[in-house]
Amino acid sequence: MSESRRAALVDRLRQLGPETFWTVMLGMVVLAIYFASIGACGPWDPWETHYGEVARNIVAREDPMDLWWRPGYGPQGKREGVFASKHALPFWCMALSFKVFGVGTGAADEMVRSPIPEIALRLPSMLAGFATLAALGWCVGRLVHWRAGVLTAAALATMPQFAILTRQAVTDMFFVGPVALAMVAWAMAWLEPERELKTVGKGWREVPMDRAWWVFFALFVVAAVVPLAVMHLHVVDADTIAKVTRWNRKKTATLADLHEVARTLWIYWGLIAVVLVRALRWRRRSQAWMGVVYIAGGLSLMGKGMIGPGIIGLLILMHMLVSGRLSLLWRGRCELAIGVVLFVVTCFPWHHAMAIFRGERWVNELIVVNNLARFASGEQDQAVGGFGFYLRTLGLAALPWSAVVPPALWAAMRAFRRRELEPGDGELAVDASGRPLDSARELHRLATLWFIVSFGLITYSVTKYYHYLVPCLPPLAALVGLWLHQLLPPPKPAKEDGQAEEAREVPAPSEGLGLPLGAVLAFALGGCAIAFMVVRECLEEPAWIAHLTTYLYTGMWRKGAAPVGRMIWCVAPFVVGLLLWIARQGRAAVAAMVLSGLLTTAWVIDDYLPATSENWSQRTAMRYVFDHAEKGDKLLSWWFYYRGETYFSKRRIWVSMEPNRKELREFVDDHRGKGSTFWVMTTVRHAERAPAHFPADLRPGIEVVYENFHYALMRVPVP
Structure with missing residues (x-):
């Protein structure tokens, strides 16, 4: 870049207001983190692949009304048809994305050859998430202060x-x-x-x-x-x-x-x-x-x-x-x-x-x-729990911000105190409902009710999955963002053309710094304890992070997650931030906490997920099939039904959910003398038992050509 262009860029950055500058910077960093490894993670079983195939069928069948799912062909290939477990909006958005990117109706191996299918599949959910960040951050920024809005979006x-x-x-x-x-x-x-x-x-x-x-x-x-x-x-x-x-x-x-x-x-x-x-x-x-x-x-x-x-x-x-x-x-x-x-x-x-x-x-x-x-x-039996189920989950779901949930809730409870009228207040303005105008305090109360009601509702539900907690995170982020805003020095009134504007009232003095030292010390040490306990549990069970978005938590699904040792270094700046809070260094404390949040998310998204995806996705196994299969070969799903086999093969797969020897042998007999090779997807455990289910003359040739912690791919030549 030439000196003149560099100087022009610097001038433009200087002309930006602080709210625009920090909003743009946060947006760029978050986009970089979220998109950096999107193609490195294959679609996870069972939901991404299941929903992706439903969306692909909308495009392939040219039918946006009648949602459809079919596993393939064979004994259980037509086990399902009409997809009636979910509502239509997510699949419409995924199908539209597939259509825009040209995915779903191409070559048989298109779902494993490039990152485009992953981008097309995940982009609608990402846009919905980004829209949530923007809307919530904008609302908090408008009703309280732009600084609170940016911090809310950063926390979420x-x-x-x-x-x-x-x-x-x-x-x-x-x-x-x-x-x-x-x-x-x-x-x-x-x-x-x-x-x-x-x-x-x-x-x-x-x-x-x-x-x-x-x-x-x-x-x-x-x-x-x-x-x-x-x-x-x-x-x-x-x-x-x-x-x-x-x-x-x-x-x-x-x-x-x-x-x-x-x-x-x-x-x-x-x-x-x-x-x-x-x-x-x-x-x-x-x-x-x-x-x-x-x-x-x-x-x-x-x-x-x-x-x-x-x-x-x-x-x-x-x-x-x-x-x-x-x-x-x-x-x-x-x-x-x-x-x-x-x-x-x-x-x-x-x-x-x-x-x-x-x-x-x-x-x-x-x-x-x-x-x-x-x-x-x-x-399901595994999908139940008591009141503590989501409290424990919140520790990881909102890490590292879960460490400051107690002081954020304390500040929120203080927002419910009746406002004392100051001398000289005069006649108070009113909001649209006719009540005295106090936007910042009212938003704080609304966010508190939002969090409590959402948390209470999901806790009351008998079925409990980890991902059911996610509707509680936006209001929690608002509470955290408002608390962080209160740790910073009170904002100065905005000025334009040398004239002071009437600034929107914000809580002052700072609730965070206004607490007695003993209370700050207790909250900070409690936050350190929360962070320690969450990290310790992750070290003991690394798959806990993967479980945040799935419903399979037992058996083989507790294996195969990436190591989580680096999490310690990501959370460490947050502990430093808590110590800085004790030292009454509000700016430095907030900066350390936000840095910790960005590091933790970057590690989860761009390190943990790609490594873990190798065991939660069938993409590598299916890519091996398309790399080595020849004309006339057959793909089988045997004693296996995790949806990815259907998605990656685009339903060109023989499906047997149970180990039925009779049906398997009939399929083998139908292909004898044709020089075919069977490529069989199953679990690692079932792959060990598979040879006994095939005819005796095929057993010496059975070979496991790919295996991870969950899945195995077998090559079975049929003479």
Whole structure:
């Protein structure tokens, strides 16, 4: 770079305000950490590969409505068909990404040859995670101070469980993101002063022309109008009609069902028209943000299920009760009637269409088995636990920030104290709900309720998986970010053109530095103890980090994780930060803590995950098959069903979930005399037993050509 260009770049950096500079720097570092090793980690079994294959089938079958999964062919190759365990939004996003990147309909080996399939598969979840970071950080920065917003985003981005789930193609970010968006929109609707929307035109031609309204409208089009249009065009398409006609079904998925779906979808176009007419009459900013709340509720249901709108509704109700805003309901300020319609047009069309097309069995599996039953009764013996289950998990999921959860919660509890009026305060301004304006304190209270309610709800659920904790991380990050902000010196009022602006009030003096030395010492030493215990447990069971995003925790799934010794050096700066807090060095303490968070996340994402992925992904084994298989060879999944074999082979695989000797020998006999070689995927344990299940003349030639801690690939020549 020439001297002139370097000087110009330096000048531009100097011209940036501190909020822009630190936001850009944080964003660049986080993007570098998250993307650095995205292609080095093969898709993990069972969820990434399962969901990826469902998304690939949307592209291959050109069917965005009827989600589909089929293992392959053979004894259990047609064991499943309709995919009814999850809602559609994550798979629509993955399928769109596949389409954009040209993945899913190419050569047989395309899923193992380059990092493009991994990027296409994971990018939607990453975008949802980044959007969550941006929305939460922006909201905290607007209502409190830009510094608090940056620290909140930094804390959330560097929580290991949030980072891993953002980097993996699972459904959680499509649920957590909309929940966070709903709470951000609720805060923006009522914790700031009300104002009129900017409009253009006069009389009946007057329509909103305001940023808040355009945020609502853009989200409305993307979340409700576009999916409905795509689905409606699909069900009336001639190719779809011809395909359903060829099926010739008698009870469900018939041509009559398809025509009924097409007629039913017109109802939702009518509701969209009602929403649009009403939205054009909105004149207050709070109305636009409440519209975002209802759309976000619908998106959360489309992302993960009824837990999403359930959490949002419960959180808002609790906040109204605790903060004295319940009158917003009976005063009609919440736009409840049109809000219900917004929620319906966002999440009902696909469910309604599939209920008509696939019938009662589909409804029962999706709604009853995979939503209600999981909350009321345990799904698996390993997926249960008591109150301490998620407390223990939080230690690792939020490491290193879990070490400061006690002081952050203490500061949050202090936010519930009644504010003392100072002499000279005069008449207080009010927020949009009519209560005294105190945005920073009110946001602190809202984040506290958000964390407590979310944590209580997942703890109450009978089914307990580690990844169910992730909806608690955004509010926890907000609490941590606000606490870190209070450790720093009070911000100076902003100035523009030499004139001081009226700065938004922030808590002062610092809660963190204002504590007695004994309390600071107790919190700091307690944080050191928490960090020590979490690191010690990770050293004893390295697979614990991998378990944060899966549901298989026992047996062979406790083996094969990468060493975690380097975690000690990543967490060490955080301990230094706690000691600096004791020494009343707020800036240095915050810098050390943020550095520790970045180091920990970089190690987890770019060191631990790539090494561990070798045992949680079948990509290397499948790549070996495509490198060495010849024309006429067959790929088998024997005594094995972990989904990756289907995803990487694009369903070109013979599937036997049980060790059925008769069916295996029949398949062998069908290929004798053809010079074929069988490539058999199974577990390491089952590979040891496999020779006894093959015909005696094949046993001498059986060879294990690839093996990790979980899987084995066998080469079986068939004479």
